[in-house]
Amino acid sequence: MLLIGVAGHELTARERDWLQHPACAGVTLFARNFASRAQAAELSQAIREAAPRPQLVCVDQEGGRVQRFREGYTRLPALHGFEALYQRDADAALALAREHAWLMASEMRASGVDLSFAPVLDLARGNRAIGDRAFAADPQVVAAFARAYVAGMHEAGMAATLKHFPGHGSVLEDTHHDVAIDPRPLEEIRAHDLVPFVVGIAAGADAVMMAHVTYPQVAPEPAGCSRRWINGILRGDPSEGGLGFRGVVFSDDIGMAAAGAVGGTRARIDAHLDAGCDVVLVSHVEQVEDALTAIAGRPLNTMALVGLLGRGALGWDGLLADGRRAGVQARLDAVRAPELASGVLSGATHMGDAA
Template sequence: MLVIGIAGTELNAQERDWLQHDACAGVILFTRNFASKAQVAELSAAIREAAPRPQLICVDQEGGRVQRFREGYSALPSLENFGRLYERDPVAALELAQEHAWLMASEVRASGVDLSFAPVVDLGRGNRAIGDRAFSATPQVVAEFTRAYVRGMHAAGMAATLKHFPGHGSVLEDTHFDDAVDSRSLDEIRALDLVPFVAGIEAKAEAVMMAHVAYPQVAPEPAGYSKRWIEDILRTEMGFGGVVFSDDIGMAAAFSAGGIKARIDAHLDAGCDVVLVCHPELVVESLAAVENRKLDTTVVTGLIRRGAMGWDSLLAEARYGHAQARLSGGLA
């Protein structure tokens, strides 16, 4: 029900206690939690050892400016680069995007981390938070990249997460800092922003992350705590049967729901399966907020990928060096 953030590169005693809580389904890692490849692997192992049940360990390793693990990892280009290449050579662009996905997911898995929240399938239409994280402004082009990227992640043994539903790219505001309101009609959103999500669901993406954006012509509240968006449109109309994540409840645009308990209740009541509590200072209050709720952390177990993938086996794989070379030269 909750995926939490921790403070540093090692677990402290309080964080070990948090992992004992029935509502704790996993941990999300950030740059503050990274020192080296070996340290991330050790931290991931420590998280699993400290918890009485399987934990989903996740990260945002998109590439470009959103890449939490850097030293010792491939320098992943931002998704916008693939959109530019697509204008000259669509086939090459889609092939490289698939390799980007495989490389990203393979390195994350080699670190003992289950999931990178990717791909971003928002349209590149000037949003301050999205920017070069988007493939393109054109829905059909983003849809093609979405299929390719999901294929690449699946080839590496990682589940895919489509974000940020139903589309964060067509408003200006960055929801980390401001409320965001998209006044378009549902028909317009269906014809534009939802197109890549349809493609991703058809490609069997396992998860969706919601946007903290309000679409008042569709529902009065932001999408992340809107039954209209989650139950009626995403689940029923679009047929999505996977895991629904909230975006971080510490972001400014989530404050409209009220305090910490109100935010968590609003998201869970609307149909989110998992709420992200990325800021460690919010975790104690968040765990207390779900004390009287029916708890089910098993919803994320299908996203936890176990197996032999480690750095030694990845470095020995011919595709690894080939993918690095293709990405470094193919976008020039």
């Protein structure tokens, strides 16, 4: 199964043909696909109408610098801003992270998007691609935020995707541009980077996105192309050291430079699917034709994504009328502007309270 990219604000005739292909599971949207709130909703609807079966519409709407839809949407703060609040008041920070997740997911659902690939559970340890996308450097702190964020997304009716398994934060290289190799042994990775994923899975996360990082002391291939990482560790029996995950496994985008370690488009698709990924992301439009050709003859697990589809329509009128949205927006100012934290957080609700 493939999640493809499309070029612009509207579908072309060729892209409509792609969506007819039995291997096409849906589309990942980017800033290049966004012009306005109305246009985003129209494009999401057009994607669904172009295919003979349900299509998954996805996006990266993390907040901070990775927020594809901007004008007309809440300016979401980057996740790393929550760490300072956590040091002051852990309960209030976790409650606010849950509200961040609820608001992000609610706005995406109102635009017809099924899934935002979130939360990032990589550790904030200097990676060039991750940076302030990560909650914190401490695995236990990230784990606490993982539990809160998954709960907030579920509250909004959206599935949660933990990324980038087994952890992208402890290497320097950005896999968009470079090969990344993490030389640590599995025991050290378990003690640090895997901790948030264990908690996120226990919290009911629905999907996991793999990293393009290679961990040579564990497996010779990048994690997304590794049977040991996917079937042995991620999906493996907990009694044998596995995490027991039973949800959907996504590759990261195979157009990234680090994915080239296994070869061209066909080799990348084969490597990820053979290793156990359910869905391969082909976000670069120029790769889609080759990807659809490459997947010919493979058995397709079309049921794998059913649980990730949006749980019913949510329109903007209902969301705008919900007083909770405005309250959450005001409280998120505490993350964007730490000097406001004491005043804003004094009015913030804790995890189980209504807002």
